[in-house]
Amino acid sequence: MKVLAALGTIRSLLYVLVIELLVVVASSCAPHYLASSFTTGYQTRTKVAIANLTTDPEAVTARQAVREASFHELTRTQDTYAVALQDIAETRGGIQEAPEDSAATPTGRNASSGQPRESFVVNGSFDDGMAGWTAFVSDSLNSVTVERVQGRPIAHLAVRRVQGKPPRWHTNLGQKNQRLTELGPATDYLFSCRARASSPRRLTISLAQEYRPYRNLGLITVLPVDTLLRTYTAFFRTDSVIAAPHEPDSSGPWLSLLADTLLGDTWIGDVAISRIEPVTRGAVRFSKLALPVNGQAWQGGGSWSSLLGESGGQAWSVQLGANDARFIWREVPLALDEGSWNLVVQLWTDAPQNLGRISVMTRTGPGTGVDNAIASTSGFVTGWNRLVFPRERFYKHWFSHFSWPTARVLALRIETNANGPAAVTIGDITVEPRGAGGRPLVFKNITVSDVSRDRASVIVESDPPSTATLEYGATPAYGAALADSQVAAVHRFTLTRLAARARVHARAHVRNGSETASSGDFAFTTVVTAVPGASSAAAPYDLGLYSVNTPDDLRRAGVTSFDPIHDNQLSSIANNSVDDARRYLDVARSMGVRVIVGFDDSRIVARDLDYVRERVRALRDHPALRGWYEFDEPEQRTHFDPGILVDVYHAIHEQDPEHPVYVCASWLGADYPYRGAYDIAMLDNYPIPYKGLDAIVGPLERARAMGDHWQFVFQSYPLDLDRGRWPASGSGPGRYPTRDEMRVMAYLALNHGAEGLWTFAYDYLHFTQGSEWKWVELSELVRELRGLDRLWREPVMPHGAVAASDSALDLGLRSYAGSNYLVAVNTAPRPVSAGIRLPAAAKLQAVRVGADSPLEPAIHTARVDADAPFEPASTIAGAWIRDTWRPYAVHVYKISP
Numbered sequence: 001m002k003v004l005a006a007l008g009t010i011r012s013l014l015y016v017l018v019i020e021l022l023v024v025v026a027s028s029c030a031p032h033y034l035a036s037s038f039t040t041g042y043q044t045r046t047k048v049a050i051a052n053l054t055t056d057p058e059a060v061t062a063r064q065a066v067r068e069a070s071f072h073e074l075t076r077t078q079d080t081y082a083v084a085l086q087d088i089a090e091t092r093g094g095i096q097e098a099p100e101d102s103a104a105t106p107t108g109r110n111a112s113s114g115q116p117r118e119s120f121v122v123n124g125s126f127d128d129g130m131a132g133w134t135a136f137v138s139d140s141l142n143s144v145t146v147e148r149v150q151g152r153p154i155a156h157l158a159v160r161r162v163q164g165k166p167p168r169w170h171t172n173l174g175q176k177n178q179r180l181t182e183l184g185p186a187t188d189y190l191f192s193c194r195a196r197a198s199s200p201r202r203l204t205i206s207l208a209q210e211y212r213p214y215r216n217l218g219l220i221t222v223l224p225v226d227t228l229l230r231t232y233t234a235f236f237r238t239d240s241v242i243a244a245p246h247e248p249d250s251s252g253p254w255l256s257l258l259a260d261t262l263l264g265d266t267w268i269g270d271v272a273i274s275r276i277e278p279v280t281r282g283a284v285r286f287s288k289l290a291l292p293v294n295g296q297a298w299q300g301g302g303s304w305s306s307l308l309g310e311s312g313g314q315a316w317s318v319q320l321g322a323n324d325a326r327f328i329w330r331e332v333p334l335a336l337d338e339g340s341w342n343l344v345v346q347l348w349t350d351a352p353q354n355l356g357r358i359s360v361m362t363r364t365g366p367g368t369g370v371d372n373a374i375a376s377t378s379g380f381v382t383g384w385n386r387l388v389f390p391r392e393r394f395y396k397h398w399f400s401h402f403s404w405p406t407a408r409v410l411a412l413r414i415e416t417n418a419n420g421p422a423a424v425t426i427g428d429i430t431v432e433p434r435g436a437g438g439r440p441l442v443f444k445n446i447t448v449s450d451v452s453r454d455r456a457s458v459i460v461e462s463d464p465p466s467t468a469t470l471e472y473g474a475t476p477a478y479g480a481a482l483a484d485s486q487v488a489a490v491h492r493f494t495l496t497r498l499a500a501r502a503r504v505h506a507r508a509h510v511r512n513g514s515e516t517a518s519s520g521d522f523a524f525t526t527v528v529t530a531v532p533g534a535s536s537a538a539a540p541y542d543l544g545l546y547s548v549n550t551p552d553d554l555r556r557a558g559v560t561s562f563d564p565i566h567d568n569q570l571s572s573i574a575n576n577s578v579d580d581a582r583r584y585l586d587v588a589r590s591m592g593v594r595v596i597v598g599f600d601d602s603r604i605v606a607r608d609l610d611y612v613r614e615r616v617r618a619l620r621d622h623p624a625l626r627g628w629y630e631f632d633e634p635e636q637r638t639h640f641d642p643g644i645l646v647d648v649y650h651a652i653h654e655q656d657p658e659h660p661v662y663v664c665a666s667w668l669g670a671d672y673p674y675r676g677a678y679d680i681a682m683l684d685n686y687p688i689p690y691k692g693l694d695a696i697v698g699p700l701e702r703a704r705a706m707g708d709h710w711q712f713v714f715q716s717y718p719l720d721l722d723r724g725r726w727p728a729s730g731s732g733p734g735r736y737p738t739r740d741e742m743r744v745m746a747y748l749a750l751n752h753g754a755e756g757l758w759t760f761a762y763d764y765l766h767f768t769q770g771s772e773w774k775w776v777e778l779s780e781l782v783r784e785l786r787g788l789d790r791l792w793r794e795p796v797m798p799h800g801a802v803a804a805s806d807s808a809l810d811l812g813l814r815s816y817a818g819s820n821y822l823v824a825v826n827t828a829p830r831p832v833s834a835g836i837r838l839p840a841a842a843k844l845q846a847v848r849v850g851a852d853s854p855l856e857p858a859i860h861t862a863r864v865d866a867d868a869p870f871e872p873a874s875t876i877a878g879a880w881i882r883d884t885w886r887p888y889a890v891h892v893y894k895i896s897p
Contacts, residue, residue: 117190117274120179121255124193124271126153134174139163142171154194154269157259172258173268177245180207180253180273183217186240188276188333188408191219193257196229198264205234205257207273209243212250217242224297224304225266235276235292235331237408276333289431293330293410298426300328300411300728309346309427317425320416322354325718325735327727328426329411334362336391336404340434343375343389345412346427352380353476353521354422357770359413360389363726364406371402372726376413378443378770379507379518384427390440395767413727417773418739419476419521441466441515444489446508446772448524448779449559453500456524458508459559460491462517466510468493476505476521487512501527501869508772522773524780527866529787531816541792542626542711542756543782544596547763551587557762558591560779561786564626568763571598571629578618585624594626596662599648604631607644609651616655627660627680628652634674635665645677660709668703668710675708682758684713688737693744693888694827697810700752711756712749716742716778717764739777740888746785747825747890751812753796757785784866788892791821806834809885813839820895826885836881838895867891 122132126146133155135144141160146153159171183189195203207219218238225232245252255273259266295313297304305317318326349355356378363372373394377387396402410429416422444461451457460468468491473479484491498504504526508519545562548554549569557565567584569575581597588595597619603611619625630648634640645663652661660679665672668683683703685696703710718734720727727733737745746757759778765771785792797813804811808828814821820839826832867889874883874891883891 117272119272119274120183120189121175121271121273122178126155126269129153130155132175132178134176136172136174138171144171144173149267152269154267155257157257157266157268159259159263159265162263172256174257175255177252177254180255181242181244183238183242183253183273184275185238185242187238189219189236189238190274190276191221191234191236191272192231192274193271194229194231194269195223195225195267196227197225197266198227199262200224200226201259201262201264201266203257203259203266203268205255207236207238207253207255210251210254210256215239215243217253221299222297226304229267231270235333237331288433291332291334291410291429291431293332294428296330298328298330298412300733301326302328305425307348307425307427311428313428315346315348315425315427317423318414319421319423320414321421322416323418323738324421325413325415325733327411327413327733329361329409329728331408332410334404334407334410334431336407336431338391338404341391342432342434342440343391344430344432345387345389346429347380347385347387348383348425348427349380349385349422350382351420351422352382352385354416354419355380355424356415356417356520356773357413358387358415359768359770360394361411361413361727362394362402362407363409363411364402370397370725371400372396373400373402373407374413374721374768376768376770378520378772379509380520388440390434393440393442393768411727413733415735417521418523418777441510441512441517443508443510443517443519443769443772445556445766446519446522446776447556447559448506448522448776451524451526451528451780451783453526453528454498455494455496456498456504456526458493458495458506459556460493460508460510460519461489461556462491462510462512463489464512465489466512468511469509470495470506471509472504472506474499474502474505476507478505478507498526501525503870519772520770522776524776525866525869527784527869529784529866531788531790531821540786541789542758543785543789544711544756544758545762545782546713546758547761549763551584553762553766554584554587554593555591558588558593561782562593562779564594564596566596566629566758567598570595571601571632573600573602576600578615581615581619582622585619585622588624589622594624596627596629597625598629599631601631604648605637605640605644607647609647612648612651613655616652620656620659625659627662628656629662629664630678631674632664633666633684634663635667635672642673642677645674649677664713667699668706668708670702670706672706675706679709680756681708681710682713682756683710683754684760686715686719686760687745688715688719688741689735690719690731692827692829693741693748694810696745696748697752697827700749700754704753709755710753711758712746712754713758713760714742714745714749716759716774717761721764736771736774738888739781742778743781743890744825744827744888746781747812747823748810748827750792751796751810751823751825757792780866787866791816801839802836804834804836806832808832809834809836811836818896822881822893822895824883824885824891824893826887826889829887831887832885834883834885836883838879838881 129146137144139161143158145156147156155173157171157173191205203223203225205219205221205223207217209215209217216239219234219236221234223232242253243250257268257271290311294309294311298316302316302318305315307315309315318328320326343360345360347358357376359374359376361372361374363369365371373396375389375394377389391404412426414424442463444463447459449457449459458470460470462468465487467485467487469481469483470493471478471481472495482493484493495504502525503523505521505523507521510517540563542564543562544564544566545557546566547568548557548565549567554565565588570581570584585595599612599615616628630652631645634645649661662680662682663674663678664682664684665674666684668681681703683699685699687693687695700712715737718736720734749757765775765778791814794814794816797815801813802811802822804824808826809832810825810827812823822836824836871886871889872884874881881893885891
């Protein structure tokens with residue numbers, strides 16, 4: 001008995017430790033707090049059954065400062081907020097109960113006529129006191145009891161003392177095994193309870209096998225409990241395996257209700273877990289369907305809003321900074337068909353010019369899977385917006401097995417541009433039928449081209465054809481407009497008499513009959529970079545663009561400064577015949593760009609050298625051919641023999657000794673196993689947002705040290721869109737790199753000797769609409785680099801030729817046409833004021849020539865870098881340049897004797 005008692009004590013301690021670990025993970029990883037070790041189905045959605053928070057004036061005043069804060073921001077300010085609301089509650093006394101909401105039962109569920117569903121929680125009403133429940137209390141001043149309020153029993157979790165650094169979870173309520181062992185694997189359930197607290201706090205609900213090993217069983221959610229007694233629900237799907245208990249060796253399923261770290265009280269009652277019957281919906285059989293996310297808290301961050309949705313349900317608010325992104329989600333079985341319907345989202349914002357894009361995502365399968373779909377839009381107005389996402393506009397990867405009938409999670413990705421912060425509130429989300437008819441009007445592409453010091457062209461494409469209007473000006477208020485009344489798929493606007501070396505904001509609108517669509521704000525500059533000197537007959541420096549996959553895409557990309565171009569289809573099984581490749585190359589020639597042509601990688605793996613030779617012979621003489629893309633990241637293949645690529649390399653050069661052979665790699669170094677199988681290695685490295693930009697310096701240096709010809713592929717897409725990774729899994733949501741982050745990656749590679757630059761990828765900027773601001777930023781960066789093209793063909797001088805007084809600055813020195821050119825990159829997310837000591841051999845005068853500086857005072861000679869007109873001037877003191885860098889700024893200086 002003593003052994004069993006000791007084991008029970010150990011199990012209790014382990015239970016507390018596991019819960020503490022769970023909460024530490026949840027807190028430290030906000031807003032995407034779920035650890036990657038949690039198993040499938042853990043994202044849950046919480047349904048608040050009452051539309052309004054308290055309307056008490058004192059309470060409204062107390063919550064005003066934080067009502068629009070994100071969830072993790074709320075936790076930082078909740079002490080003050082909690083004290084204010086707790087004072088109000090204690091003054092009035094008793095539990096304030098919210099009125100019951102007839103919409104508490106989700107639409108389409110088998111809970112008709114108010115009949116109670118069978119619950120797998122024993123004594124969830126607490127009619128029998130604590131029978132069936134276990135209290136976990138680690139401090140004698142804290143307690144879990146049952147009391148009666150307004151005639152109904154309810155559990156009371158009281159936290160009077162919190163010890164430990166950081167504070168630990170001391171008080172929780174759990175139910176072990178019992179009827180929870182009857183829960184079926186991979187089955188949909190509904191968790192529900194009533195709850196309130198003495199002050200706003202987070203109540204964590206977990207269903208898990210608690211030890212040997214710990215394993216979440218599908219339910220892990222956080223309820224934002226406030227001072228009103230509300231009904232909460234959370235839909236979840238159990239894990240594919242629910243092990244039976246084998247005490248004392250391992251636990252079965254335990255349900256845990258975890259009080260917050262704030263001192264105070266939490267009341268919980270009517271706890272239930274009920275099975276949900278599969279939902280069957282046909283889009284043609286409803287007129288308008290309100291999804292059961294309305295009036296609910298979302299996972300991933302945010303807070304309750306003072307605004308209400310169209311139905312009167314409570315809205316959810318998210319705050320974003322400039323160049324920011326948030327991902328919020330709810331578990332909700334959609335059960336839609338493949339018919340004609342629109343998903344409609346109500347969205348309110350105070351800064352439409354700062355919103356880049358809103359995306360809707362949904363998925364089937366596990367949280368770590370790739371079976372998801374995405375649709376997006378841009379172009380917003382101040383106040384409420386009605387965002388319409390037709391089913392046909394949802395994109396899914398070719399390898400995805402996503403299906404609408406089994407879609408079970410709804411998510412929103414909210415992105416801002418560089419203009420500034422924005423507040424966003426999510427109201428009602430509905431599904432509405434759409435009759436047979438034409439395609440919904442959308443933007444297909446917006447490209448800025450032919451930029452000079454006083455003019456530029458903006459190309460606007462829509463589907464279906466439409467009329468178009470372009471607003472433009474020095475700010476997002478615009479002030480000027482051009483209109484094209486012709487109904488066409490492509491509209492080209494020429495902007496003239498623009499201010500030189502200035503920033504231009506623009507926004508497009510298209511109309512087809514009564515249907516209209518607008519783009520978001522996008523911005524470009526009329527700064528033209530150039531390096532003085534004699535023109536060169538050498539081929540252009542490689543500034544390449546990945547994944548331009550169709551001839552139409554090539555026509556869009558071809559008007560920018562990208563050259564050469566890569567096409568995924570020319571390195572795949574489908575759409576990769578010699579005739580397909582020749583047609584693509586013909587378009588490239590008409591656009592004046594070059595292409596690297598790939599091979600069917602399955603034929604490469606099979607060592608089909610006859611196929612390789614035949615393809616090379618057929619295409620080697622095409623004037624648009626830049627080279628051969630032999631293979632992508634061969635080191636990622638399991639047991640892929642390097643000898644295969646060596647044989648393919650020699651087969652290519654047997655037929656074509658002139659054009660180089662490329663291999664892309666995720667790492668390079670002296671021990672890279674595929675050396676000898678290429679002429680040019682392409683190193684890709686994508687750090688945003690999970691690493692600092694200086695994380696790429698080590699891989700760049702290893703590539704330079706190996707002595708091979710190499711180029712660098714920098715990131716221009718969100719990592720979680722690659723191969724359909726669900727943004728709430730793994731490392732959490734990604735985002736597009738900012739314009740400055742892309743710029744730093746490109747210039748760092750140049751400083752460390754890259755002999756060419758590429759970016760990944762065109763298709764991730766275009767497979768859904770709304771990323772026009774990011775495509776314009778990327779195109780402008782490449783335009784800047786192309787203006788300085790002659791510099792990049794010159795070798796970088798050995799490091800140490802120049803030195804900076806701040807280690808955040810990464811320096812690269814080149815010599816061209818009798819002058820030295822210095823690139824100084826601030827790799828830090830902070831401003832830097834520093835000096836750079838120039839080579840001591842000569843008295844030098846420095847001039848900025850890069851792309852980062854309007855409307856700063858000019859220094860003694862003209863600057864040609866793209867940002868130079870927008871930043872303060874540097875100063876020269878003897879052998880020193882003294883300057884200030886904003887976060888992630890790049891300065892390029894011309895140094896003349």
